Amino acid sequence: MSLPPTTRPDSGWRFDLTSIPLVNRILRWRPLQFTLVLITLGFFLLAILTAFFGTPAGNRNFSIIFVWIVWWALVIILLIPALGRGWCAICPIPAPGEWLQRQSFVHPRRRTLWTLGKRWPRRLKNIWIQNFAFLGVALFSAIILTRPLATGAVLLLFIVLALGLSLIYERRTFCRYVCPVGGFIGLYSMTAPIELRVKDVEVCRTHDTKECYLGNEQGFGCPWLVFPGSLTRNTYCGLCTECLKSCTMNNVAINLRPPGTDLLVAKGRRIDEAYKAFIMLGCALVYSAVLLGPWGVLKDAANFASLPTWLLYAASFLAFNLLVIPGLFFTATSASRQLSGLKQIKPKQYLIDYAYTLAPLGLAAWIAFSLGFVLVNISYALPVIADPFGWGWNLLGLRDVPWTPIVPAFVPYLQVPVLLAGLAFSIHTAWRITEEQARQRTLQAVLPIATFLTLTTLAFIWLYLG
């Protein structure tokens, strides 16, 4: 197990939240995660039941409204920007498999997990599966987002896959290498103002027992297959806090920090993560045009009006995300490389380094897109609480609450500041990446990247206001 140098690769202030006694006590309380997962699992099971046995009318079915409006808004607008992978800590999908592996709900009872414990193949130890799984879900989004049966099938597939993989492979292999949602949460968690890190890397270096990774009576070994002592980015830390509980050296902290710190960490940058950034930005643009735009022909194609039009849509969708966006960004990074005179850095590495500048703008774009339909449709949540299956129940007397869009005409005035903040954050990241690598001609290096970011933001603004 390799350890990084003792000097922090990142910079900026930190505030250790575990230094607050109450927070520390709550985070170390073993039943915390189980309790939260139990709540989300309850919603998740109700979503599956209503998807399969409720009304096929999406806006009257709990599964569609709670998964694609309430949960989605919670994750993309609140949890990721504030807590990074906070959702992963309470996600119910891997829970049954994890409980089965551990043969326990709360307390560690045995050192070995109930699984074949196979190692995930080396060539798949990346997020390409997550990239293509997300593209697959996104490609069928017009179906999945609007048909309860399709939503139910996807949720059930995820839970069966997570359970099956937990029986064969060690720990949370599903979350780490397969989950399409976890892939983009990992990317955007790098922008978060929170991190789990060790307080002193030197302590980990000299501490041989590595309970944080292997587990002990106080906590399970890291479910995400991460050694906390070598953590420099949030990407693959699920914030489950097991290491906080198991560390006998009291050397694990949950810090507040400057947002986006991880985007400047050069170690660990990879082409699969760069592609995640391209795919997420591309999908936000496509969704904004297809779902929120006025073009019936696009909606028909995405909605399987006919096979030939859908095939054309699918080919265009994949080409846009896998070729056009990366190609345009490659043009920008090539111009940047040319202008900065840094010919010694290979074009591919240059592309990868700067792809991380897309994370803040990408997250802002997803928030802006989500504001466009969440505020308009959130009022559907009340009737489906009263009547989750659409069977005519009237719990709490809320069934007949009418559809009431919330400030629909004001939504663009929320979207624009969010996009502009994302743009400024991304340009800042591009500048810092240039500086961190001690590159000369910073302005020349950043200008082509900033142009790409500005034109991309302009495209979103045109879709929302133009």
Next chain:
Amino acid sequence: MASSRVTRSLAAAVATVALALAALVLPLPTGAAAAGAHEITLDARMFAFEPGRLRVNQGDRVTVILHSTDVVHGLYIDGYNVDIIAEPGRPAQATFTADKLGKFRYRCSVSCGAMHPFMIGELIVGPNIPFGRAVASLFIVAIGSIITLALRPITH
């Protein structure tokens, strides 16, 4: 030297935010175009309106006649007090004055099928000054961010 760069960088950041906000909200004189009248027929089908985009000028008196070609559809226009329902063969109409500038989405307000929440069209009341303001803010933020960063002390 470093502290003066910090001060200048901070000043640039504050100026960027102030200018971007000003571009978004400061009142502008708008030339009053002669108000006209429009009668627009809007066909609604699962899950789109035809035409998907309407363009009128500020002050125009607009009458929208909603025809439904398959199932019951509604027409709700964001920001305008318009909410009508048409059944197949029974059109509905509403008249309003387009007194607010910008882009407003119109949506089906009656659950009409799977893609109902995304049955959306766009009413553009010109001149589309809000879009112009947003674009101006965009370039202010882009250029201002670069100036702010160029002025700050180099960090390695």
